Amino acid sequence: MSQQLKIIISGGGTGGHIFPAIAIALAVEEMRPGTEILFVGAIGRMEMEKVPAAGYKIEGLEIAGISRSNMFKNISLPVKVLKSVRSAKDIISEFNPDAIVGVGGYASGPTLWAGIRKHIPTLIQEQNSYPGITNKILGKRVNKICVAYPGMEKYFPAHKLIMTGNPVRQDISDLATKRNEAKEYFKLDGGSILLVIGGSLGARTINHAIKNALQLLNGNNIQIIWQTGKAFYPEAIELAKQYTNIRVYDFIAKMDYAYAASDVVISRAGAISLAELCIAGKPSILVPSPNVAEDHQTKNANSLADRNAAIVIKDDVAVQQLGTKVIELVNDTNWRKLLSENSKALAITDSANRIAKEIIELSGK
Numbered sequence: 001m002s003q004q005l006k007i008i009i010s011g012g013g014t015g016g017h018i019f020p021a022i023a024i025a026l027a028v029e030e031m032r033p034g035t036e037i038l039f040v041g042a043i044g045r046m047e048m049e050k051v052p053a054a055g056y057k058i059e060g061l062e063i064a065g066i067s068r069s070n071m072f073k074n075i076s077l078p079v080k081v082l083k084s085v086r087s088a089k090d091i092i093s094e095f096n097p098d099a100i101v102g103v104g105g106y107a108s109g110p111t112l113w114a115g116i117r118k119h120i121p122t123l124i125q126e127q128n129s130y131p132g133i134t135n136k137i138l139g140k141r142v143n144k145i146c147v148a149y150p151g152m153e154k155y156f157p158a159h160k161l162i163m164t165g166n167p168v169r170q171d172i173s174d175l176a177t178k179r180n181e182a183k184e185y186f187k188l189d190g191g192s193i194l195l196v197i198g199g200s201l202g203a204r205t206i207n208h209a210i211k212n213a214l215q216l217l218n219g220n221n222i223q224i225i226w227q228t229g230k231a232f233y234p235e236a237i238e239l240a241k242q243y244t245n246i247r248v249y250d251f252i253a254k255m256d257y258a259y260a261a262s263d264v265v266i267s268r269a270g271a272i273s274l275a276e277l278c279i280a281g282k283p284s285i286l287v288p289s290p291n292v293a294e295d296h297q298t299k300n301a302n303s304l305a306d307r308n309a310a311i312v313i314k315d316d317v318a319v320q321q322l323g324t325k326v327i328e329l330v331n332d333t334n335w336r337k338l339l340s341e342n343s344k345a346l347a348i349t350d351s352a353n354r355i356a357k358e359i360i361e362l363s364g365k
Helices: 015-031 047-053 071-095 108-117 133-139 176-185 204-219 233-240 255-261 271-280 293-305 315-330 333-345 351-363
Strands: 006-010 036-042 057-061 099-102 122-126 144-147 161-163 192-197 222-227 246-249 264-267 284-286
Touching (some): 006 108, 015 271, 099 108, 108 122, 192 255, 192 315, 222 255
Parallel strands (some): 006 036, 122 144
16 A cells, blocks of 8 residues: 655645646545645735635745835845745644645745755746746756746756646536537627636736727627626626626636637736646637736747747737737637647646656655
């Protein structure tokens, strides 16, 4: 009988980090039933709610990222980092894991660093085509690095790299059979359907671009499923009252239905959103966020656009151009088909299992 595994998974901040982390946890449990998994997140962030909702224990660290809008907020950052590393060491000592996995987000760095110092086997799951500075530093010291894009030896030691892709929600892998059910769920029928997603927290530019284009889209018989995030939700609800073909949500719980119903998707270019779009095989217009570390969303988006698997519109012109580009794409069946086929060709469908296998091997059990 194999020994029980104990694994720490650390990170979060957005759905793009949390949902893949949960997918990895589920895959490890499926391969090794009885595995004990502990999550480590950042106090006050989304993971402290979403992880327990998925049935897992989580410990919180008092940690925040670098503020680019208010540099005075960064004065206390070194103290918070040191405090978080000490807290992470205490959590690791008490839980005594066989391996530690960092999935990105504020808590990931201190937890991995504490694990390295305590000589616990460590693994980074790097989602992006351009890693942040924390992962670049930690990459020299961790045991393995699971990546989703080719060419990552530019940033990490080549012998540590394993191409695994990015894990996504399992329910989006078979959408064809769900289309009619999904359209019924959103109560939409009769025209092309546009799905608008700005990430789990919403996207200001995309929301304003859709607001600006509502009349144009409505005049071209385009129906909209619109995830706004919490901040823009009240305004979007008011705007939608003028139309019969718009469905507004602050957060879409049934993303498999949203993808299944849609003909075209507008999205930010977070790594997990792109992995989902590829698996779903959806023609997409990407508006990379300029407000992320090292502008990694632009690099992610270009990695698809360079393969003719997505369209990219810059954030600073999106409000003016997005509506017209949607109509162009909706009206061009061949273009949509090409984008769909090329994006689907980039999909890795068993990412969570690949990563789980590496974690189990790393544990030595």
